[in-house]
Amino acid sequence: MAESTPLEDSRAPRRGPDPRRRSERARRAVLRAASELLGEVGYAKVTVEAIAARAGVGKQTIYRWWPSKAAVVFDVFTALTGGTAGEPLPDTGDLAADLRTVLRAIVDEFNDPEMDRTTRAFTTELQNDPVFAEAVNERLLRPNTEAFKDRLRAGREAGQLAPGADLDIVTELLTGPLHHRWLMRTGPLTHAYADELVETVLAAVGPRD
Amino acid sequence: MAESTPLEDSRAPRRGPDPRRRSERARRAVLRAASELLGEVGYAKVTVEAIAARAGVGKQTIYRWWPSKAAVVFDVFTALTGGTAGEPLPDTGDLAADLRTVLRAIVDEFNDPEMDRTTRAFTTELQNDPVFAEAVNERLLRPNTEAFKDRLRAGREAGQLAPGADLDIVTELLTGPLHHRWLMRTGPLTHAYADELVETVLAAVGPRD
Amino acid sequence: MAESTPLEDSRAPRRGPDPRRRSERARRAVLRAASELLGEVGYAKVTVEAIAARAGVGKQTIYRWWPSKAAVVFDVFTALTGGTAGEPLPDTGDLAADLRTVLRAIVDEFNDPEMDRTTRAFTTELQNDPVFAEAVNERLLRPNTEAFKDRLRAGREAGQLAPGADLDIVTELLTGPLHHRWLMRTGPLTHAYADELVETVLAAVGPRD
Amino acid sequence: MAESTPLEDSRAPRRGPDPRRRSERARRAVLRAASELLGEVGYAKVTVEAIAARAGVGKQTIYRWWPSKAAVVFDVFTALTGGTAGEPLPDTGDLAADLRTVLRAIVDEFNDPEMDRTTRAFTTELQNDPVFAEAVNERLLRPNTEAFKDRLRAGREAGQLAPGADLDIVTELLTGPLHHRWLMRTGPLTHAYADELVETVLAAVGPRD
């Protein structure tokens, strides 16, 4: 949770170790160990030392390739989400149904303990570190938002959304409350809740009959 | 960010120091120091030792009255919000206008650097500590939600909201996106944004004309 | 074996912790643990961490009171020699006999494994660190040399030494070879050797008959 | 300063690399780099990594040919002394004069900063490592002692020494104090001191007039 935690050593002539010599075995072991520990003890209690010990790896090997614990967690997270960021939403022609499907999937993710833990770890870093936040926005949040907007746009063109609907706002209305409820634990996350959100939001921005 | 951080030493016959003998000077100095440090270095880098040093207070004095760093921050936060939790929303008779007023105020709060820092610190703890989360929910979030619902209920009775509107969902639709945008820094927080949120949500749940 | 290892934080207003609050228990435990470890694994393999662990003491407690491993060993050494530095040599009136007694005692010390280990540790630091060397000279070597010279002076006045004998040289002739043989392991250290040294040196500087 | 540091990989069928293919360039570069670093930062702070880096040599090349840092220093030392170990002392017929010559030369060596540094490094290893000590004794100290004794024996036969003089003791009386004074920094090393040592020792073991 440093003030400014780069996820990589960024632009510029690339100081540091030669990535070609990097041990794939060590990389995998670290991510696996970190993931397990995140699930077992939670982000705050994960230590770099414990990750190294469980991975059977030298601490220096972690510090050689990741600038911080946050960066390791970032890699764990991206490994977990499997690079699905920005993948298009389903399009069956029925916007409401598709949105229900997607929001229910998000609910399920949040209810999965491992995802829950990792995502919280992630959000903890993100919220206290603008640099990290920007990196995550760029690679994860924005692509996902765009995917949402693409589906909504298709729906709008199909006449399932009011012509003037602000797609950014609609996306936020769908995901914001969900995320907020999860983060603050202000209520249960259920499929019914997902459905109700979709219904209510579409009532606002759907076409008037 | 401990696994379980009570905000006070809880129920039961109240073991511990005699609150009547508590030094008001020390209490103030601690809160002031904590607040300053939060603003200067961010929550994660604030240490109890630094708070004590800046406050000119013994470390034990902090541990005597607060069970954790989180609890100190909680007090800083409640001192900042001035105990406004649960205060009724304005009611001018114009629901949309009143909601705009309130959401604009929330936007302003989030844009205030000190509030921003402190609230983030706060949210960090909250999201990683279910016990803390419950305490905060009970004392801050739920009362605020109830205040929202009260105003919405009044509006519904005045015919400014559809009779079947789910007040919980409406509240979340209004505050969730705002909070999400602030937390994840996914976009600017402006009065215009607040207004658009109110307008869109009321479009969903307002009476059909 | 740092370039310059003070044994204390030296002259001047005395920065650092308050010695009145120092825990005697911890001090003893550290010296005991260090002494044991010196005997078991040798100076080079003693680590501050091991001392702390065996003493049941925090590492910081060692660093708080001793600037280096060398300083701890210095204290072990002075504890072992029991502050005998500078104590007068025996004076029975028979110079040769008294010198034999003293040199035999030195031989015995060098043959004691614990003293051997500790003294080597000591000498290692001393020889690589002029500051340490000066400190040791001042507190141990010079007082001992002076004690030797005092006894020799008394002998000279009693006519047992040539009137012009250089007491410094005589002292070095007596202790230098002994120390050298011990340090370099160039030969056995026995009472007979001690006796022969005394005899030979006194032959040089004794009165001519 | 390991417990037991061989200078070579010792007896047995000689496992390891083929010495015929050894790079003379690398060997020289390592010794030069080690020598420079010894002079610059002192033995304790010289690292194998630094030697390798300065020599432009892989670390493995050092470990391939030398078992330890001590062994490298040993080679530096023997390179410096130029294989003079065991060379006969000068014999002009005047024992006292010859001894003065030799002891003055030793004094000069000790006063040479590079020799001083290297010899200290050397002695550090030696004193903490019996195996190393024995190796050094065998190759350097004993040959030198023998050279001394040879010259003394010649002198004894020429009637410049008492017939019963113990040549070992006399050698130690001449070199021990010198070495001790250098090692412990207990006094200045000058030609006058060398001369006085010779004079005093010969007074003991010279022929009675």
Next chain:
DNA sequence: ATGTAACCGAGACGGTACGTCACGTCTTCAC
């Protein structure tokens, strides 16, 4: 009004983890 309990500041204590350094080994290329 005074004795005393307890809060105060200070900070030493046993610990945990940090991020760095160097070790000696192992792996990969280029010559």
Next chain:
DNA sequence: GTGAAGACGTGACGTACCGTCTCGGTTACAT
């Protein structure tokens, strides 16, 4: 198949804070 380069597992370094535990010194309460 040696030699450079350098990543690897290991382990100690010295530092920063943790939360607990004494220390006097100083209130302020209950006698």
